[in-house]
Amino acid sequence: MSAIQTAFENHLMEDGKGSATIASYTGDIKGFIKWLNEKKMPFEGKLTRLAITSYRKYLLDSNYSVNTINKKINSLHSFNHFLISQGLCHEKVVHPQKDKIKVAHGSEAEVVVFSEVEVERLLFFLENKEQVTLRDKTLVYILLYAGLRVSELVNLKIQDLDLLTMSLKVVGKGGKYREVPLKPEVAEIIKAYMETDRKESPYAISEYLLVTQRSGKMDTDTVNKVLKKFGKNLNMTIFPHKFRHTFCTRLLKKGVDLTTVAKLAGHANIQTTASFYINTSREDKQEAVGLL
Structure with missing residues (x-):
């Protein structure tokens, strides 16, 4: 990593950005600089409008999704501001309003969610004690019924739980708390896990809720492996964020207002919730047209 990239990473940390956000931004910038080097345009601290528009075209031609391209534009916009603050770049060359890919409202990429039938199948499968440990059952229930990001799940601490009031204190993006x-x-499943499997773990004194046989803190890779194994058994595609999408979508379908869903999901802007979940899935759209 170059000195400029390291400085940018430190800047994001000082700005209070969460570890997942920092990893996302720095990863995007690393990819951009790698692309510049491949184009024989080594990066020395100055961004040009030509480089930005050419990179955007490359992303489009490479069939990156709209969300991925727009995320990379956001990262470059932040990087552009950082370079200006450091005196390395003297003008704004990234313009999100102009550079982001726009799609017609209602034509956004469909959010992938579990159907009610799939949720039921998964819940029945979790009752199989021979195939599912209490810890793994706990992590699925938290993902499904609390809508946490996988980074929030693995960072849950015992002190964040209040089983009397039945609530979680979650540390979200940017270190912001939500309940x-x-x-x-x-709550009952968490309590059962804490009083049995977790109490008998080599890492029973860990401050984190989810532990493994080798560590006092479960990592995101382990969560993904657990869910992938479940998916193989059930012949379903299962990954952490699918639970979060399902959590928000189910709430909206049951008539919960957008503001409440945004607060429960930890979205800083209600527009984020609206853009993702007002248009939920291809099946919902097909069902709606079928009512005509």
């Missing part, structure tokens, strides 16, 4: 109520059955 998420727990369904009684979720």
Whole structure:
């Protein structure tokens, strides 16, 4: 990593950005600089409008998704501001309003969610004690009924739990806290896990809720492996963020207002919730037209 990239990473940390956001931004910038080097345009601290528009075209030609391209534009916009603050670049060359890919409202990429039938199949599968540990059942219930990001899940600490009031204190993006109520059955499963499997773990004194046989803190790779194994058994595609999409979508379908869903999901802007979940899935659209 170059000195400029390291300085940018430090800048994001000082600005209070969360670890996932920092990894996303720095990864995007690393990819951009790698692309510049491949084009024989080594990066020395100055961004040009030509480089930005050419890179945008490259992303489009490479069939990156709209969301991925727009995320990379956001990262470059932040990097542009940082370079100006350091005196390395003297003008704004990234313009999100102009550079982001726009799609017609209602034509956004469909959010991938579990159907109610799939949710039921998964819940029945979790009752199989021979194939599912209490820890893994706990992590699925928290993902499904609390809508946490996988980074928030693995960072949950014992002190963040209040099983009397049945709530979680979640540290979200940018270190912001939010409180998420727990369904009684979720609180019961967490309690059962803490009083049995977790108490017998080599890392029982860990401050983190989810532990493994080798570590006092479960990592995101392990969560993904657990869910992938479940998906193979059920012949379903299962990944952490699919639970979050399902959580928000189910709430909206049950008539919960957008503001409340945004607060429960930890979205800083209600527009984020609206843009993702007002248009939920291809099946919902097909069902709506079928009502005509």
